[in-house]
Amino acid sequence: MRQYLLKSILQIVPVLFLISIIVFVLVYVTGDPVSLMLSDTATDEDREILIAALGLDQPMHIQYFRFLGNMLQGDFGTSFRYDMPALPIVLERLPATFELAIAAMIVATVISIPLGILSATKRNSFLDIFVSGASVLGKAMPHFWLGIMLILLFAVEWKTLPVSGRGSWDHLILPAFTLGTGIAAEMTRLIRSSMLEILGQDYIRTARSKGLIETIVVYKHALRNSLIPVVTIMALQTSTLIGGTLITETIFSWPGMGQLIIQAVNTRDMAIVQAAVFVVAFLVIVSNILADILYRVLDPRIKYN
Amino acid sequence: PAQPSGNKETTQPAAQNGDKVLTIASGSDIVTFDIHDHNNTSTEAVHVNMFDYLVRKDAQQKVQPDLATEWETVNDTTWRFKLRQGVKFHNGDEFTAEDVKFTLERVATDNKLLEYGNYKQIKEVKVIDPHTIEIITHAPEPVLLNRLSRLGSGILPSKYIKEKGWDEFLKNPVGTGPYKLEKWVRDDRLTLVKNDEYFGEKPKWDKVVFRSIPEDATRVAELLTGGVDIAVNIPPSDLQRIKDNDGTDTKQGPTQRVMQLTLRLTPGTVTENPKVREAIDLAIDKQAIVDNILAGGGVPTRTRVTPGNFGTNLDLYNKTLYDPEKAKQLLAEAGYPNGLELTLNATSGRYLKDKETAELIQAMLAEVGINAKLELLEWSKFNEKYKAKKFDEVFMIAYGNSMFDASLAFDRLTTERSKGESDYSNPELDKLLADGEKNMNMEEREKQYKQAQEIIAEERPHIYLYQMNANYGVSDRINFEPRLDEMLFVDEITLK
Amino acid sequence: MSLPLESQTAQAGSVGQAVKKPGQLRRLARMLLKSKTGTIGLLIVIVVVFMAVFASAIAPHDPAKTQAAQRLKPPMWMEGGSPANPLGTDNLGRDVLSRIIYGSQVSLMVGVCAVAVAGAIGVVLGLVSGYFGGIVDNLIMRTVDSFLAIPNILFMLVILTVLGPSLTTLILVLGFTNWVKYARIIRGEVLSVKERDFVRAARTVGASDGRIIFTHILPNVISSFIVVSTLSVATTIIAEASLSFLGLGIQPPTVSWGGMLSDGRQYLATSWWVATFPGVAITITVLGIMFLGDWLRDILDPRMKARAK
Amino acid sequence: MDQTKEPLLVVKGLKKHFPFKKGMFSKETGYVRAVDGVDFTVYRGETLGIVGESGCGKSTTGQMILQLLEPTEGEIWFEGRNLSTLGKAEVRTLRQHLQMIFQDPYSSLNPRMRVEEIVAEPLRVHGTHKGSELKEKVVELLRLVGLDAHHMSRHPHEFSGGQRQRIGIARALALNPSLIVCDEPVSALDVSIQSQVLNLLKKLQKELKLTYIFIAHGLPAVKHISDRIAVMYLGKIVELAERDELFANPRHPYTEALLSAVPIPDPTQRKERIVLQGDLPNPANPPSGCHFHTRCPYVQDVCRQTAPTLTEGTAGHFVSCHFPLGQS
Amino acid sequence: MEANLLEVKHLRTHFKTEDGVVPSVNGVSFSVAKGETLAIVGESGCGKSVTSLSIMGLVAPPGEVVGGEIWLEGQNLLALSKKELRKLRGNKLSMIFQEPMTSLNPVFTIGNQLGEVFRQHRQMDKKEARAHSIEMLDHVGIPNAEKIVDSFPHQLSGGMRQRVMIAMALACNPALLIADEPTTALDVTIQAQILELLKKLNKEFQTGVILITHDLGVVAEMADRVVVMYAGEVVEQADVFSLFAEPKHPYTKGLLGSLPKLDENREELDSIPGSVPNPLDMPDGCAFHPRCPAATEECKQNKPQLQEVALNHLARCFYA
Numbered sequence A: 001m002r003q004y005l006l007k008s009i010l011q012i013v014p015v016l017f018l019i020s021i022i023v024f025v026l027v028y029v030t031g032d033p034v035s036l037m038l039s040d041t042a043t044d045e046d047r048e049i050l051i052a053a054l055g056l057d058q059p060m061h062i063q064y065f066r067f068l069g070n071m072l073q074g075d076f077g078t079s080f081r082y083d084m085p086a087l088p089i090v091l092e093r094l095p096a097t098f099e100l101a102i103a104a105m106i107v108a109t110v111i112s113i114p115l116g117i118l119s120a121t122k123r124n125s126f127l128d129i130f131v132s133g134a135s136v137l138g139k140a141m142p143h144f145w146l147g148i149m150l151i152l153l154f155a156v157e158w159k160t161l162p163v164s165g166r167g168s169w170d171h172l173i174l175p176a177f178t179l180g181t182g183i184a185a186e187m188t189r190l191i192r193s194s195m196l197e198i199l200g201q202d203y204i205r206t207a208r209s210k211g212l213i214e215t216i217v218v219y220k221h222a223l224r225n226s227l228i229p230v231v232t233i234m235a236l237q238t239s240t241l242i243g244g245t246l247i248t249e250t251i252f253s254w255p256g257m258g259q260l261i262i263q264a265v266n267t268r269d270m271a272i273v274q275a276a277v278f279v280v281a282f283l284v285i286v287s288n289i290l291a292d293i294l295y296r297v298l299d300p301r302i303k304y305n
Numbered sequence B: 001p002a003q004p005s006g007n008k009e010t011t012q013p014a015a016q017n018g019d020k021v022l023t024i025a026s027g028s029d030i031v032t033f034d035i036h037d038h039n040n041t042s043t044e045a046v047h048v049n050m051f052d053y054l055v056r057k058d059a060q061q062k063v064q065p066d067l068a069t070e071w072e073t074v075n076d077t078t079w080r081f082k083l084r085q086g087v088k089f090h091n092g093d094e095f096t097a098e099d100v101k102f103t104l105e106r107v108a109t110d111n112k113l114l115e116y117g118n119y120k121q122i123k124e125v126k127v128i129d130p131h132t133i134e135i136i137t138h139a140p141e142p143v144l145l146n147r148l149s150r151l152g153s154g155i156l157p158s159k160y161i162k163e164k165g166w167d168e169f170l171k172n173p174v175g176t177g178p179y180k181l182e183k184w185v186r187d188d189r190l191t192l193v194k195n196d197e198y199f200g201e202k203p204k205w206d207k208v209v210f211r212s213i214p215e216d217a218t219r220v221a222e223l224l225t226g227g228v229d230i231a232v233n234i235p236p237s238d239l240q241r242i243k244d245n246d247g248t249d250t251k252q253g254p255t256q257r258v259m260q261l262t263l264r265l266t267p268g269t270v271t272e273n274p275k276v277r278e279a280i281d282l283a284i285d286k287q288a289i290v291d292n293i294l295a296g297g298g299v300p301t302r303t304r305v306t307p308g309n310f311g312t313n314l315d316l317y318n319k320t321l322y323d324p325e326k327a328k329q330l331l332a333e334a335g336y337p338n339g340l341e342l343t344l345n346a347t348s349g350r351y352l353k354d355k356e357t358a359e360l361i362q363a364m365l366a367e368v369g370i371n372a373k374l375e376l377l378e379w380s381k382f383n384e385k386y387k388a389k390k391f392d393e394v395f396m397i398a399y400g401n402s403m404f405d406a407s408l409a410f411d412r413l414t415t416e417r418s419k420g421e422s423d424y425s426n427p428e429l430d431k432l433l434a435d436g437e438k439n440m441n442m443e444e445r446e447k448q449y450k451q452a453q454e455i456i457a458e459e460r461p462h463i464y465l466y467q468m469n470a471n472y473g474v475s476d477r478i479n480f481e482p483r484l485d486e487m488l489f490v491d492e493i494t495l496k
Numbered sequence C: 001m002s003l004p005l006e007s008q009t010a011q012a013g014s015v016g017q018a019v020k021k022p023g024q025l026r027r028l029a030r031m032l033l034k035s036k037t038g039t040i041g042l043l044i045v046i047v048v049v050f051m052a053v054f055a056s057a058i059a060p061h062d063p064a065k066t067q068a069a070q071r072l073k074p075p076m077w078m079e080g081g082s083p084a085n086p087l088g089t090d091n092l093g094r095d096v097l098s099r100i101i102y103g104s105q106v107s108l109m110v111g112v113c114a115v116a117v118a119g120a121i122g123v124v125l126g127l128v129s130g131y132f133g134g135i136v137d138n139l140i141m142r143t144v145d146s147f148l149a150i151p152n153i154l155f156m157l158v159i160l161t162v163l164g165p166s167l168t169t170l171i172l173v174l175g176f177t178n179w180v181k182y183a184r185i186i187r188g189e190v191l192s193v194k195e196r197d198f199v200r201a202a203r204t205v206g207a208s209d210g211r212i213i214f215t216h217i218l219p220n221v222i223s224s225f226i227v228v229s230t231l232s233v234a235t236t237i238i239a240e241a242s243l244s245f246l247g248l249g250i251q252p253p254t255v256s257w258g259g260m261l262s263d264g265r266q267y268l269a270t271s272w273w274v275a276t277f278p279g280v281a282i283t284i285t286v287l288g289i290m291f292l293g294d295w296l297r298d299i300l301d302p303r304m305k306a307r308a309k
Numbered sequence D: 001m002d003q004t005k006e007p008l009l010v011v012k013g014l015k016k017h018f019p020f021k022k023g024m025f026s027k028e029t030g031y032v033r034a035v036d037g038v039d040f041t042v043y044r045g046e047t048l049g050i051v052g053e054s055g056c057g058k059s060t061t062g063q064m065i066l067q068l069l070e071p072t073e074g075e076i077w078f079e080g081r082n083l084s085t086l087g088k089a090e091v092r093t094l095r096q097h098l099q100m101i102f103q104d105p106y107s108s109l110n111p112r113m114r115v116e117e118i119v120a121e122p123l124r125v126h127g128t129h130k131g132s133e134l135k136e137k138v139v140e141l142l143r144l145v146g147l148d149a150h151h152m153s154r155h156p157h158e159f160s161g162g163q164r165q166r167i168g169i170a171r172a173l174a175l176n177p178s179l180i181v182c183d184e185p186v187s188a189l190d191v192s193i194q195s196q197v198l199n200l201l202k203k204l205q206k207e208l209k210l211t212y213i214f215i216a217h218g219l220p221a222v223k224h225i226s227d228r229i230a231v232m233y234l235g236k237i238v239e240l241a242e243r244d245e246l247f248a249n250p251r252h253p254y255t256e257a258l259l260s261a262v263p264i265p266d267p268t269q270r271k272e273r274i275v276l277q278g279d280l281p282n283p284a285n286p287p288s289g290c291h292f293h294t295r296c297p298y299v300q301d302v303c304r305q306t307a308p309t310l311t312e313g314t315a316g317h318f319v320s321c322h323f324p325l326g327q328s
Numbered sequence E: 001m002e003a004n005l006l007e008v009k010h011l012r013t014h015f016k017t018e019d020g021v022v023p024s025v026n027g028v029s030f031s032v033a034k035g036e037t038l039a040i041v042g043e044s045g046c047g048k049s050v051t052s053l054s055i056m057g058l059v060a061p062p063g064e065v066v067g068g069e070i071w072l073e074g075q076n077l078l079a080l081s082k083k084e085l086r087k088l089r090g091n092k093l094s095m096i097f098q099e100p101m102t103s104l105n106p107v108f109t110i111g112n113q114l115g116e117v118f119r120q121h122r123q124m125d126k127k128e129a130r131a132h133s134i135e136m137l138d139h140v141g142i143p144n145a146e147k148i149v150d151s152f153p154h155q156l157s158g159g160m161r162q163r164v165m166i167a168m169a170l171a172c173n174p175a176l177l178i179a180d181e182p183t184t185a186l187d188v189t190i191q192a193q194i195l196e197l198l199k200k201l202n203k204e205f206q207t208g209v210i211l212i213t214h215d216l217g218v219v220a221e222m223a224d225r226v227v228v229m230y231a232g233e234v235v236e237q238a239d240v241f242s243l244f245a246e247p248k249h250p251y252t253k254g255l256l257g258s259l260p261k262l263d264e265n266r267e268e269l270d271s272i273p274g275s276v277p278n279p280l281d282m283p284d285g286c287a288f289h290p291r292c293p294a295a296t297e298e299c300k301q302n303k304p305q306l307q308e309v310a311l312n313h314l315a316r317c318f319y320a
């Protein structure tokens, strides 16, 4: 296991390197931030000075290597909006986003596992069709629309939950549902099909031939196996999940990274954008590794291959 | 309305353990505590509660003493101020003339600061004694008091900043105002607590929370559920709903902002032709825009110098021209009997209902045969093109006027400044403006500006559409009157 | 020779499912009708395509025609509604029904073109990566990993903010951010098809790499591509809506469902129909495409076919 | 096979080691010794059978001969030329004479192609036939394997397993090969179909003067079709002899056990078997010395230490054992 | 009849597929006596597995037992409730499957899966179950059972896994064991091991065994009696000696003739032309007639019945 971990950590390196290129190019093509940084009345000379100060007059590859070098030291530049180093600003927002993403994941899991199992075991029943329909619906609703609807219903109409902001656990419910619904829909479909496949396996027939009660057959023998592929595919959803926080956080005025990113992009605060993209990418990669580890725990076959 | 069962500390604005808490929601967080390096009205609306100016405007926009108790003009370029004694910053430092010198000279000399342009007129701040200063300007400055009672003029603690450094100040800002910072969670909330040491009237609230809620629907929902006491920037379509709701009401008030079209007079463009410009003006039914899109929340105008500003030409205010038939005729005369094409750039999501307004304008122009290609840009992109002066024939933008003086309204119309943007040039106007700028004879000055407004209304490098209202949603438990400058002096807000 | 070969060949027809050409279509149709959801899906997609193609003929009004006096009229069955605007009007007095009909053009166009762009890039890279392996594979897959690590919306947000939204950029950006999905899937399929004996057989007869890729591998991986891309059309339609929320969707006067939904959200509480009907249109279309995709997956999955035998 | 024996294919010291990494940092990499030093000669017109248990390297050997896998070591001489020293173009022409029939009739035909395209592909690739000539050739090939011209327009899934195998054979015959490697061509087929295919292969061999390498793990089938038989165990040939000689006098203990393990379809001949204990060892970690020593009923100390080499005992009967049977 | 452990009468199991009803098992009858080994042979798809699954009550939709009776020690299994049947499975009635590689759950240890049987049917606790599992593993000749009990299936070879399957099936000392092609996936030398083991256990426990296979060699080696199936029907039934000595049905004859044998050299094998008919499109009359060298008009029109053609030797042919 330790070896595996080391190996995966080493594998991150080229990916992070490629990401650094992508990020750099994104920012590079964004054009110069200079005009946004200058006051209305600045002269051309002021402009030149600032450009030189930022090193924007140098060739692209030089700029890239300087960017890379700084980045390796954790320096993503200074946010001109906050006039502070970008990375701490991003990291400061991480806990909020984390909290939201994990809550959403829990919501998704709690919804999807029972539904997925039920619709697989009761295949083609009314319930199955209902669940399929609901999961398509879950995917078809854009976050912003769902979020506003939830606010209108639960907060404004029924007054059962707070509208927005971050605070106690009940502030978390609506945004977590908003963010988790799409994932839940995806997961339900996955669990269902994975479960259907597993239920057709020989060892399920073996389990039945031993006279085991159906509950054990489904929840012991089938579920564990069907979660194995789900885990990996879900890890791929981390990036969707974090992407979803951009909009969800804006709707619920949740002070996380998502909102920060949107505002940074809107104000062309590219240092923040760079740092944030990097942090997000790193998170996604780490969560993929975690999923891989979980995969190994769930499936003993892997360890020995 | 019933309170949500949510966390008491974070959402419930009402008194808890006897504290009086006011919660205000706006669409965006404050930008920074560097009062010189932003030009954001809603940030200043918060700052005014923490920092004091030398002089401040009251609710009627009359200049009142604040940190300065008296002032006089020594000569055309020198103003003397007597400073209030016994005032303390939130950290306990005493307020002295050094602080004023530090503050004003910083913004007047550092050209990287966003407010530099509005203060570079100041040449020097001379400390006469610890409680007397003289401000010396490069040229005569008729509007100095206006300048000093607005964004960028809050007095900073020079000792604190020199000792602890600017970074520390940004983290723990300190002013002389009635409220001091308790906590700032970016993009979430900024909490102020009362400053018991405040020199003026005792602060009325124990705690004030400014929440940032970017999504309109969410902000309205917070107001309706009692999560906030005041919600800024209410979409017109929700006004009725807030009125109908038990426990909430709306307040609307005029602002300094005027929505306008900037037209290009660059040779070779269709809008070079004055008849075309006039046709565009006549084609747009401003009243309809105000009535339908803004739910009545605005006043059509033909000038940017709206009442409350020095130099208003009331002949042009609350007036509008709308005559599509004449517009068609003008087009025909201009040589476009079959209509013409142009590009209209506008923002999307920057101003209240900007997108809808532009869409409606596009439709109205189409009625008279002007086929406007609408290019809606999200603000940062718009701003980039704006600064690079890369727009085509027409762009739509709203300007405010924090100076409350006509001069600012013309700052983009001189031959020099309009180069590349509207490419408008009128020597007569140039002269009027140059004179007005340093004319210390107020009566004469007013005349100059009134005349300038007439020229613009006639030649139309800018077509003014309407003065915008600010829409607030307000809880019934408090008294609140909107200010023309949109500042939120929380001590002007009271519990019923 | 005791083998009565003739009698044996005569049998072939009845043994293998002797399906002749026209029968194949009929068989497909029969399989379609057997699947309720597949049929519904196809019907929905047909209706939407019809709407998009004949928008100008079936829409009752010009979708861009504003009528200030007619703003926010409710649907015809509600008080104050009129048959002239069956689904009501929006905040500028434009006919919601007509806008939905025209909106289908953009939604479909964006969906289909973006998927085509993504598919073209993804399929080529996936084929190359899976077939040749080695360094090329490594490079492509690491690039895929990098792209996967950055949320699509973030990508689109940055690029569209920079370039400014237009139909073309939107399509290109959506395509450019989604290719990884195809590259991954196609590569996986190629890896498995590559090991099948018919590919070995092609190599023993001396077929070139190009021939193997295009005549043996590509046709056998294309069905997963079709399934995934169908589902992608659906997600792209939703993505356009999310971008509209961020102010980066299709720009007026072009109508898109996402744009309508996003603009209409301000009226959700007061004039629900402005945002609800485009929302319903998106949902139904997505539902239809997904049903169709699921059905395609079922019939194109060789395992399924084997089971049906 | 008498004096006219002309070697068509000579395999010398053929090895294939599939590498696998043991860990990221331990430099040490392991090898699956799929084929671990194999020598044999195939004479023109004969059938060489290769038997052995699953994983012993039969298919890998076959694939190396066909250049589908690159040997780790060793030489393959075909028609007197060393394949590994030839240029690409030469291999391409030479390869026409080397063909393969695969085990799984379901995966060896491209499901998206018509029978006509499948059978015509080799002709097309080498550009030997064009247009109507091509079509005629396809019809001829199909006839040869007992299929009809009207099958040409069908897809593989419309055929039964036996018929598919015939299509595969037709494809292999298209380029007039001299050597065909048959990798378990009948093990996936039903009992009653197996004999059809075996008969067909025999008939074609006679008519077209083909040479076969026939790989299988079903001993009866191998015996039926082969002239000589090689027995493989864990990547090595342990015994190679004329068919009848091998069955009459197995000299390697493994061959003996293998023969004894095959159930005879005659209830009157139930017998005491030699049941080998234990499982086939892992080719990634083969036993020291003689690979078979872990399961050999006659194991001696020397077997654990030194690996025996394949040596010719009686004429044409090779065995790799320190203590070959029947020597007393 | 009381001697018979299992009595299957006119069993019919159908699959309702999209293309039509597949009558996989179409009126099959046979019996198994205590301690007897009955072999069922036939080509792929003739209904062997479906027959055995029907006995176990494990036919999954769209399959359904639509007729017949299955009597096990005086109980009609088809009349039992699901719960009652479940209690019999793994207990009195057990089964091993063809694919030892996929028949064990990859994510649980051998001990866990084996112990389950004891816990389900013998109400043992975990410790007891484990002890018994080790004992059972010992019994089927697994060396080092203490260690193997904690390993996962993938750590075992195919032969070992099949032994585990056998241990699992015999755990509760069943009256009837169904072995569905237990050695097809194994190598010859391993197959020999397993067959020996089955023989030994069969003697030891006096279990009735149904051995399903398509390998006539295995049949000759193991069976007391043989049932030959073709297209969902029994076409011949006899004791193993008479069947091999004097096959009565042309299909059986063809099968025997088509086998290459180790002890004889023939230039050419006999073969049965054509292939198994499509179950959706069964020929009229005798199902075998299209492939039968001796078919007559009668065979094309009428369906022959299974009849006794010699003492205790049944065949479904007009001309047997």
Ligand SMILES: Nc1ncnc2c1ncn2[C@@H]1O[C@H](COP(=O)(O)OP(=O)(O)OP(=O)(O)O)[C@@H](O)[C@H]1O
Pocket: D018, D032, D033, D034, D035, D052, D053, D054, D055, D056, D057, D058, D059, D060, D061, D217, D283
């Ligand atoms: N591409 C590969 N990579 C790694 N190992 C391989 C590869 N191909 C085959 N092997 C290993 O090489 C050994 C020999 O494989 P091969 O397929 O030649 O056996 P075989 O004798 O044909 O067996 P079977 O009878 O099962 O077909 C096996 O242990 C197998 O796992």
Ligand SMILES: Nc1ncnc2c1ncn2[C@@H]1O[C@H](COP(=O)(O)OP(=O)(O)OP(=O)(O)O)[C@@H](O)[C@H]1O
Pocket: C309, E015, E017, E022, E024, E042, E043, E044, E045, E046, E047, E048, E049, E050, E051, E061, E062, E063, E214, E279
């Ligand atoms: N799930 C199913 N759906 C449809 N038909 C099925 C299904 N399972 C089995 N059948 C049909 O039932 C028939 C008998 O199948 P069965 O598995 O009993 O054959 P078998 O004799 O065991 O063959 P094999 O030797 O290949 O195991 C076949 O024709 C098959 O097509």
Ligand SMILES: [Mg+2]
Pocket: D058, D059, D060, D183
């Ligand atoms: Mg092989």
Ligand SMILES: [Mg+2]
Pocket: E048, E049, E050, E180
């Ligand atoms: Mg079977």
